[in-house]
Amino acid sequence: MKPNARDKLLDTALSTIRKKGYSATSVDDLCARAGVTKGAFFHHFKSKDALAVAAADHWSQSTGALFASAPYHDRADPLARILAYLDFRIELVAGEIEEFTCLVGTMVQEAYGASDEIRDACRRSIFGHAATLEADIGEAIEKYGVSGITPESLALYTQASIQGAFILAKAKNDPDVAVDMIGHLRRYVELLFKPKGEEARKK
């Protein structure tokens, strides 16, 4: 089972851009790491920016598969599913920083003003993943009678908090701070859905 040049470049792009950023990652560097030639690169991608768009889509696909098969969907209660999702996000924060941070969150910061195509690919990835949370949030809102928020808005806020957690982890060069930040996000969700006047005792 031999991966072709295109797949090797895409996989290499994910790790390299996450570690060095998009602009600082050169085509030559990518080719050398992937073990392919420059000719192969421009055979599969018409430009460096096109590779970035393809990498963002590849990212959407692989992370989509990861979350689709994650265990948090099993819970019967919609709030439990949301909290289990956040616990899963906490579990993912492990090892080196470039291994758990977000490709598209990193890339959009650099490229939002330079390339509409890259920005839009990153938007699709982030907002698309957020959309997968909306059903559970909507159910929880209805079940627990919460008012004043929409499923879309809260779903996006989970992603904002997690992206921000990655920034702080990078700044401090310490994954633990990201775990702490997602813990706050988890507490927010608990407080939001906590039935009034009743203390939900769990864990």
Next chain:
Amino acid sequence: MKPNARDKLLDTALSTIRKKGYSATSVDDLCARAGVTKGAFFHHFKSKDALAVAAADHWSQSTGALFASAPYHDRADPLARILAYLDFRIELVAGEIEEFTCLVGTMVQEAYGASDEIRDACRRSIFGHAATLEADIGEAIEKYGVSGITPESLALYTQASIQGAFILAKAKNDPDVAVDMIGHLRRYVELLFKPKGEEARKK
């Protein structure tokens, strides 16, 4: 009052790096925008990375002055001060994206793996600003009898959420989503400190 080359370069760096990212901003570009020559650049900064560190420190200083003189300190109640701070942050989200997003949040994503000096300058800026919130949070925790969180942790979480809000605004190319995200952060703080007889009694 004629600004010297160093100050012009620093001011230019803030806006340019916020718009294009650090790696994509060339020394020539900076010099052209600032109206100075390359000789002047390397007279004042020994390298491009040194300019980045100086720009981060300059950013810390100017934002520090902005928040120090902001009106939210006037409130008598510590929780009111925190909420007024968040309202102030919401007010700041106006105009073009590159005018309200965070220089060091953008820069640390690119440079955390490439330069310890830049990463540390960004860390000082973010964590230093967060530290200015700790006193108010500490007072509010004591006054409202909240347990389970530390002032440092919550202060950092405000910054994480705000940084994440900027990422989403960039991805969507829409400042409004950032306002919505900071609104969630504000709601979290309200819920955290809302007097709850039952929870205050226990533990």
Next chain:
DNA sequence: TCGACAATACCGACCGGTTGGTATGTTGTC
């Protein structure tokens, strides 16, 4: 008050290496 000197601020041509991108093969497969 002044000239001598030094330090600082700034200039712009220049350098070697790297950049994204192209033009032209070569190879394997149907």
Next chain:
DNA sequence: GACAACATACCAACCGGTCGGTATTGTCGA
């Protein structure tokens, strides 16, 4: 023999950084 999948060689523009030089300012003794 057509076509996709690569490889090789190459390019002009650009990159961060250097260097020798000049203009301006500060200082201090006479």
